[in-house]
Amino acid sequence: MDRPLRPDRARRHRLRLAPPAWRGRSGPPRPEDRGSARRRAGVDARRRRTGRSAYRIEWAQFPAASPLLEALAAGAIDVGGVGAPPFAFAYAGGAKIKAVFAYRPQGPGVGRASAIVVPKDSPVRSVAQLKGRKLATVRGSAGQDLALRLIEQAGLASSDVRWTYLDNGAAKAALESGAIDAWSTWGSYVGIAVMENGDRVLADASGFPAQTGFFAASESAIHGKRPILADFLARLSRARRWAAAHPDAFARTLAQETGLPFKVARFSITAYIGTAEPINDALVREQAEIFARYRRAGIIPALPDIRGAYDPSFNATTLARRD
16 A cells, blocks of 8 residues: 655645546637536535645646647646546557556446437438448547447448547537538537537447546656655545535536536536546456457557556555545
8 A cells, every 4th residue: 555645745746637638718618618627627626525635736628638648648747537448549659658546437327428429400310320421539539439339339340431530629510510420429518419509319328338437647657756646546536436426516516617507517427427446457358448449440550568558556545445
């Protein structure tokens, strides 16, 4: 188990933190901005339940997991929250990062917050009908992984659809203009598209087991800031237990701090709420399926050795109950 953090030393240090792939906003909220503030607000809200840290936290916000992971690999931040698919994509690309905290969303409706959406009046009524059509998503994202799983389930090959790689804001605009036929996305982007814009869910992740989410750290932070990182992960674990036990309160705080309507906030957190689970051999085997799926689709050039990608050394810290 990691040794307790000494406050007299911690005050001299900082942890550079990026909540999972969302950025803040200023001024009137655009839909893409309102969704993007969600996860920082969630960390802020739940941090109130765990007390203040003895070290300084510096926030960094990103519009998607890919730039977050690039910053993590470059040493610009120390730790950040990401989904399993973008983590796999970055690791396969050579990023010097490790997953140090794992959680799995739980409860009814978990899979509804990851979906392929189409305009309400679209003639596309099944995933099989996406053959030859333009499907937008973020390359290597949870949206692309969901699309790949649904495409395979429908008996199609990855090459049967016309992939259009756009960030979520651009994809939303492209769907509205008719420049694309469908959009594979997640979280509050799905909620906004369906609940506010009247788009239709073509298919979602309800038929698949919930995927693990991670907080990943740079190798330099794991070695150079281990006591601080361990303390943060313990606080994160306690905060996530509070959020799982108080989803409505979490969603209300989220709505207040991001500008999301409560119903969208409540919908979107189903993909995020989940308590810590161990990083072990079973989890690594599960993650190998994502790498294999990306390789079949040509998203990554080769299968890396993933044994070093998932660090179990923080398990005792993240799984301990101190509340």
